Amino acid sequence: MQTKYPLYIKAPMVLLTIVLAVFIMITAKSVLVPLMVSGFLAVLISPMASWLERRGVPALLAAFLSLVALLAFIFGLAYFFYNQLLGFADELGMLERRMSELLEQLNEFTQRHIEGAVPISLENIQTIIFNYIYENMASLTHGVIATATTLTIIVIVPIYVFLFLYFRRFLIQFILRAFPYRNRDKVQRVIHKVKNVVQNYIVGMFLVIIILAILNSIALYSFGLKHALLFAVFAALLNVIPFLGPFIGATFHIVFALLTTDTLWVPFGIFLSFYVIQLAESNLFTPKIVGGKVAMNPLLTILTLFVGNFIWGLSGMILFIPGMAILKVIFDEIPGMEPYGYLLGDTRSPKKARKRRERLLKGLESVKERLKP
Numbered sequence: 599m600q601t602k603y604p605l606y607i608k609a610p611m612v613l614l615t616i617v618l619a620v621f622i623m624i625t626a627k628s629v630l631v632p633l634m635v636s637g638f639l640a641v642l643i644s645p646m647a648s649w650l651e652r653r654g655v656p657a658l659l660a661a662f663l664s665l666v667a668l669l670a671f672i673f674g675l676a677y678f679f680y681n682q683l684l685g686f687a688d689e690l691g692m693l694e695r696r697m698s699e700l701l702e703q704l705n706e707f708t709q710r711h712i713e714g715a716v717p718i719s720l721e722n723i724q725t726i727i728f729n730y731i732y733e734n735m736a737s738l739t740h741g742v743i744a745t746a747t748t749l750t751i752i753v754i755v756p757i758y759v760f761l762f763l764y765f766r767r768f769l770i771q772f773i774l775r776a777f778p779y780r781n782r783d784k785v786q787r788v789i790h791k792v793k794n795v796v797q798n799y800i801v802g803m804f805l806v807i808i809i810l811a812i813l814n815s816i817a818l819y820s821f822g823l824k825h826a827l828l829f830a831v832f833a834a835l836l837n838v839i840p841f842l843g844p845f846i847g848a849t850f851h852i853v854f855a856l857l858t859t860d861t862l863w864v865p866f867g868i869f870l871s872f873y874v875i876q877l878a879e880s881n882l883f884t885p886k887i888v889g890g891k892v893a894m895n896p897l898l899t900i901l902t903l904f905v906g907n908f909i910w911g912l913s914g915m916i917l918f919i920p921g922m923a924i925l926k927v928i929f930d931e932i933p934g935m936e937p938y939g940y941l942l943g944d945t946r947s948p949k950k951a952r953k954r955r956e957r958l959l960k961g962l963e964s965v966k967e968r969l970k971p
Contacts, residue, residue, distance in 0.1 A: 636758030661763035682828035
């Protein structure tokens, strides 16, 4: 028989649990973030490892080849940005001159129409920046240390991914053994659904990024903007941060167009094009490609972004979105937690949700066969 506690006892216990969880997540960020990233990447490429194993490739070699394919893709993307940034670096001198010209025009306008206006120069801006650097040297030093930690993460994440891939069946068996045998079917269902959520979210976001990169490139090339491919792919990648990412990406293009063109029509046209593309992304591409597979509540998504930024910074803003979808899957299967799963879910009709559950249950039988030792 379960003991029911009154609200004045239950509420402080829940609040204390949340505060303790947040404290642990902030303190153990250097450990949890690499593990979470590695887990997501391992789940993403696990079908490739399973495909190789079914064709007679040893498990150790299959995990290694899958990791090599993932690293090849990541290095290819990094090489693309490296080459594009080399070309963009040649424009920095021109951008500095153009910035000086625009500041002179702004000063002339303000002095003509605003009495007592103080002129702004590029040297003043540089002085402010350097003063800020000197005054915040301690925090910048901490940033250098954080960069060193980031380099360590880059080294350790591939190792984690390989180990997750190689021991994935062992870890699944551990999870199954950690629960009573009568709950084994439910645990298998949760594992299968979590795997689908992670894979569908990452693959769906990747497809959306490709579509946005193509549309952004068409828009920027049509206006003759230099380094259009770099800006287009960069803005598409920022789409992994809902709501804020597209805004930041569009800002770079518009500012660059203002500095490199002599007319306001080009920046305005770029703004209008990106506005239309983002409307299509938020109302068509993401709901159909990602939202149809990963149910997320827009209100909770925004709240998750702010909470993730508070706890883990940029990493939290990216990782907490699929994490919220995983929590919804778990809450849906725990008795008494269904309302919280409903809160994290989307607002689609129960009929569509029921069809989605039926599709997941159909795939459960094949999962049971693969999980047998």
